[in-house]
Amino acid sequence: MTKKAVVVGANGIIGGNLIAHLAELGDWEIVGLSRRGGKTAGKVSHIAVDLLDAADARDKLTHLADATHIFYAAYQDRPSWAELVPPNLAMLVNTVNAIEPVATGLQHISLMQGYKVYGAHLGPFKTPARETDANHMPPEFNIDQQDFLEALQKGKSWTWSALRPSVVVGFALGNPMNLASVIAVYASMSKELGIPLRFPGKVGAYDSLLEMTDAGLLARATVFIATNPQCGNQAFNINNGDLFRWSEMWPKIAKFFDLEVAPPLQMSLATIMADKDPLWNRMIETHGIAHTPYRDVSSWAFGDAVFGWDYDFFADGTRLRRAGFHEYIDTEEMFMRVFADLRARKIIP
Numbered sequence: 001m002t003k004k005a006v007v008v009g010a011n012g013i014i015g016g017n018l019i020a021h022l023a024e025l026g027d028w029e030i031v032g033l034s035r036r037g038g039k040t041a042g043k044v045s046h047i048a049v050d051l052l053d054a055a056d057a058r059d060k061l062t063h064l065a066d067a068t069h070i071f072y073a074a075y076q077d078r079p080s081w082a083e084l085v086p087p088n089l090a091m092l093v094n095t096v097n098a099i100e101p102v103a104t105g106l107q108h109i110s111l112m113q114g115y116k117v118y119g120a121h122l123g124p125f126k127t128p129a130r131e132t133d134a135n136h137m138p139p140e141f142n143i144d145q146q147d148f149l150e151a152l153q154k155g156k157s158w159t160w161s162a163l164r165p166s167v168v169v170g171f172a173l174g175n176p177m178n179l180a181s182v183i184a185v186y187a188s189m190s191k192e193l194g195i196p197l198r199f200p201g202k203v204g205a206y207d208s209l210l211e212m213t214d215a216g217l218l219a220r221a222t223v224f225i226a227t228n229p230q231c232g233n234q235a236f237n238i239n240n241g242d243l244f245r246w247s248e249m250w251p252k253i254a255k256f257f258d259l260e261v262a263p264p265l266q267m268s269l270a271t272i273m274a275d276k277d278p279l280w281n282r283m284i285e286t287h288g289i290a291h292t293p294y295r296d297v298s299s300w301a302f303g304d305a306v307f308g309w310d311y312d313f314f315a316d317g318t319r320l321r322r323a324g325f326h327e328y329i330d331t332e333e334m335f336m337r338v339f340a341d342l343r344a345r346k347i348i349p
């Protein structure tokens with residue numbers, strides 16, 4: 001039977017990579033949702049919809065009565081933790097309320113979360129974080145979203161899952177949380193300016209232990225969880241399976257970009273990179289790379305957040321492995337692969 005996936009947040013770093021994986025699998029019909037929409041290709045079609053608008057969601061989504069799986073990975077960025085709650089909860093509620101009542105063959109709703117559930121963005125948190133850990137003091141939009149799904153699922157035949165990746169690394173443009181682009185553009189600009197690569201984060205962040213989640217691995221795990229009944233109605237941490245410290249990774253990144261490494265120098269990327277638009281435009285002309293607007297390749301505030309974690313940042317990934325998903329990714333290999341991909345696509349020199 002053909003399965004029909006509704007991928008919510010189709011242009012996101014997570015949603016985009018999930019659509020690519022589902023399309024490769026061949027037995028899925030895929031509908032992507034976002035405000036910008038996208039091009040129909042093969043079994044992938046797109047609907048441009050503003051999910052903050054309940055009426056727009058109802059008008060454009062109620063024909064999706066044959067949806068079997070909803071993969072929710074939309075996201076609205078806001079300046080404070082409290083401000084994240086209303087729009088992010090509303091988008092999920094508007095999506096599910098439009099599709100779930102009509103989709104009589106619905107099997108699963110997958111909710112993308114992250115380590116924010118564990119308070120990882122607030123300060124040093126308990127590591128390894130486990131799916132069974134108690135919630136932290138609200139506001140926390142991820143928990144409000146999960147509560148909504150759990151309550152709605154009671155008495156229904158479909159199941160839900162809550163997926164908790166670490167920082168997601170993969171190809172995307174125009175996203176507020178894209179670490180690979182942050183590093184690749186920062187390193188490319190260092191090279192252009194003839195200066196060595198300096199870790200810009202907090203002093204303690206250079207030696208902390210952390211982990212990443214490859215966007216492809218996340219996509220494969222997401223589909224595994226959504227299609228294996230033993231995974232229903234649970235949360236899962238999803239990570240590469242290895243740990244690293246920037247102090248070890250940074251020289252390897254420098255080597256990829258053919259740069260020397262200099263000692264770390266703490267600086268705010270959001271501040272120091274704010275005036276680099278002209279440099280970026282010059283690099284586009286000099287190196288003949290793609291005409292990507294500077295704002296679309298830079299997520300400097302996200303870089304500041306990640307490089308500011310002067311505490312360990314990892315979660316226990318064994319629940320997913322016990323459930324039968326055994327893939328892992330070498331994080332060093334992942335970074336180099338994504339940088340090479342950005343180069344091959346001519347996003348960076």
Ligand SMILES: NC(=O)c1ccc[n+]([C@@H]2O[C@H](COP(=O)([O-])OP(=O)(O)OC[C@H]3O[C@@H](n4cnc5c(N)ncnc54)[C@H](OP(=O)(O)O)[C@@H]3O)[C@@H](O)[C@H]2O)c1
Nearest residue numbers: 009010011012013014034035036051074075114168175177
């Ligand atoms: N990126 C990471 O490293 C990371 C790590 C762990 C967890 N997460 C979590 O994963 C989730 C997704 O993150 P992401 O980084 O993939 O987000 P993202 O790249 O910013 O993508 C968000 C998606 O939502 C769509 N969207 C936003 N507002 C919309 C609206 N009003 N109506 C319809 N679509 C809308 C966007 O498309 P349009 O702009 O075209 O509407 C885009 O496709 C978030 O909850 C995030 O916290 C992310």
